[in-house]
Amino acid sequence: MTATGAMTMIRANAPREAVAGDARDVRSRARWRLGLLLVGIVLSQVALAGDALDALIEEASALRTSDPQRVDALLRDMAGHLETATEAQRARVQLLRVHRMMTSGQSAIATDQLTALLASTADPVARFETASMLANIYAVQRRFEDALRMLETMLPLADQVEDAQLRHRGLMVAAIVYNQVGEFGQAQQYAERVLREDPDGRNACAAGGVLLEAINGLGQSFTDAAGQSALDRCTAQGEPIFAGFVRLHIARQWDTRGRWEEALALLGGGLAAVERTGYPFLIAQTRAALAALSQRAGQPAAARAHAEAALANSQDATSTEARVTAHRVQYELALAKGDAVAALAAYRQYVDAERAHFNDVKTREMAYQVVRHQSLQQAQQIELLRQKNQLLELERSVTEQRARSWLLLTLVLVGLVASVGYWAYKTKRLQMRLKRMTEVDALTGISNRQHFSERAEAALAQCARERMPAVLVMFDLDHFKLVNDRHGHAAGDWALQQVAVRVQPLCREIDSFGRLGGEEFALLLPGLDESAGRRLAGDAQARLAGVDTQAQGYGFRIAASFGVASAITGGYSLAALMRQADQAMYAAKRNGRRQVRVFDPHAQGDDPEASQALRGRVHEVAAAPAHAGDPTRRAIA
Incomplete structure (x- = not known):
């Protein structure tokens, strides 16, 4: 019998159960192969979906400031891929959504989501990007102390971020925030660092614009070639917002050099592109600059139209500088026309706008001083803990x-x-x-704000019980920002120490002398009236003028504006006296600085000299303060 015949006999004699089992095995193997095929198809689709999602994310990241409508469409497309997305992809999509919320006015929701993300992650790259976005949002919301604290969280992580574009975006946020708080020197350093590291087109555009703003803020100059190069970079990248700001920076530089016609042509040529951005802050700034330039060029109708357009686009708190310029142009046009009623109304609006702008600039500059002081206090607290x-x-x-x-x-x-x-x-x-x-204040050696307040309140309470007079003298150093910007913070610290050294000998043992913060000081003089306070302020001013800065290698002059308030008008409340002294000090600032003003409740209103000038229809108006150096720029990084 052959082997084939034997096998045939075996199959023929096999039990039916064995035959049925073989059939089931065949069907099981077929189902298993089909399952593997389906899993392979699904995995391939997931991989393709992941690649597609990465492509959408990269495109949205590149267009997130230049084409917001396209970004919205890309975010809608991404929603269909999130079920199969990785955790890292979901995080990147979430950050893009948050950024879009920022640019569409939903900053409150974006802030909550970013704050939660920052608290939940320890990854340095994620913390860097999240903190930079929070700093940007806080700057837009005028919460500059919070923005500066976010920079303190973000900047130490910069060297750990290998993605150059992400690192550059964060450094640009830092540069923009420092420009806004008036620290132009630091803004210049970060912008120049980005440009040295060969950034991509968009970051190179942003860095060039921020660098021009910092140079203007420092009172320095840049060449026409440098300005044109920055404008060309932004134009080539299709970044109309950044290009609009670059034109403003160039126009401000030309304005200071008397090149009004060129500045007018530059801004006018880019006005249509600026209007298309729909960005009210940029539109208001551009229109206000065009109004001032048109007035100088002898085009009153164009100046009036630009001023009205600037005011129409400057309704939020960030556009105080544009409102100052627009109201000033309206005021001067009304004076030139001989319309005293319209001029008076415009002048009132101009004064209110200038006061709001001054307060805004002061608030932003003070935010830096507060955060810097808090950092010093934190270091001091660490030292206290070590000592304890x-x-x-x-x-x-x-x-x-x-x-x-x-x-x-x-x-x-x-x-x-x-x-x-x-x-x-x-x-x-x-x-x-x-x-x-x-x-004690760590820098000057006199009372810090808290100790001064405690001593002053106790002294005022005793004066109230004994029916004794008391007077509060507050003073603020004039042009102190220029000292820090031109000579460095070491020179500023030396100047503050000299103030304490020169004024301290004027105080009695019962007087309280303290540093309130930054360049602001106060003295509480129990038992003295406002005339004594004025004399002491005059003596202090003379002593400050006698400080020899040349011996230290500097070339600036120390002077201050003083405000005096008496318990006769303010009562024995320290808060009321400080408020009145601050108002008097502000009046001293407004009237030329380096002087002493006593609070007068009957003189808190419009400038009487300006009102007299309006009634007499005086047509020669002093030039308004230059605002080119004010750090009011805002951009999205």
């Missing part, structure tokens, strides 16, 4: 020494007494040092 730990260690050492000394009392009694006395002396000195550190 040292104190505890000393006390523990004393305790241990005492315990050991009891065992050797008969032999080391003299040594024990000496040791205990030594450690007690050290402990007392350390306690006194800690007390001084909590009451």
Whole structure:
């Protein structure tokens, strides 16, 4: 029998159950192969979907400031891919959505989501990008202290970010925020760092514009070639918002050089592109600049139209500079026309706008000083904790020494007494040092704000009980920002120390003298009236003028504006006296600085000299303060 025949016989004699089992195995293997095929198809589709989502994310990232409508369409397309997306892809999509919320006015929702993300992640790259976006939002919301704190979180992480575009975007946010708070030197450093690192087109465009703004803010100049290069970069990248700001920076530079016609042509040529952006802040700034240039060029109708358009687009709190320029142009046009009624109305609006702008600039500059002061205080608190730990260690050492000394009392009694006395002396000195550190300003050596307030309130309460007069003198250094910008913060710190050294000898033991913050100081003089306060302020002004800055290698002059308020008008409330003294000090600033003003409740209103000028229809108007250096620029990074 052949082998084939034997096999045939075996199959023929096999039980039916075995045959059925073979059939089931065949069907099972077929189903298994079909399942593998389906899994392979699904996995390939997931991979293709992931690649497609990455492509959408990259396109949206590149267009997120230049084409918001396209970004909206891309975000809608991304929604269909999120079910199969990775965690990293979902995070990138979330950040794009948050950025779109920022640019569409939903900053509150974006802030909540970014804050939660920053608190939940430890990844340095994610923290860097999240903190940079939060800093941008806070700057848009005028929360500059929060923005500066976010920069303190973000900037130490910059060197850990390998993605150059992401790193450059964060550094540009820092540069923009520093421009807004008036720290143009730091803004210039970060913009120049980005340009040195060969950025992509968009970041190169942003860095060029921010650098021009910083140079203007520092009162320096740049060449026409540098300005044109920055404008060409932004135009080539299709970035109309950044290009609009670059034109403004160039026009401001030309305006200071008397090149009005060229500046007018430059801004006028780009006006249509600026209008198409729909960005009210940029439109208001451009229209206001065109109004001022048109007036100088002898085009009153165009100046009036541009001023009205600027005011129509400057309704939010960020456009105070545009409103100042527009109202000033309206005021001067009305004067030139001989319409005293219209001129008076425009002048009132101009004064209100200028006051709001001054307060806005002061608030932004103070935000930097507050955060810087808080950083110094934090370092001081760390030192306090170290000193307290040292104190505890000393006390523990004393305790241990005492315990050991009891065992050797008969032999080391003299040594024990000496040791205990030594450690007690050290402990007392350390306690006194800690007390001084909590009451004294670390830079100037006089009372800090909290200690000054406590002493002043106690002195005012005693004066109220004894029916004694009291006077508060506040003063603020004039042009102190220029000292920091031109000579550095070391020069500014030296100047603040000189103020304390020169004014302290004028105080009695019962007087309170303290630094309120930044370049602002105050004195509370119990038992004296406002004439005595004015004399002391005059003596202080003379002493400040006598500071020799040349000996230190500097070339600036120290002067201050003083405000005096008496308990006769303000009562014995420290808050009321500080408010009145601040108003008097503001009046001194407004009237030329380097002078002393006493608070007068009957003189808080419009400038009487300006009103008299309007009634007489005076046609020669002093030039308005230059605002080219004011850090009011806002852009989305």
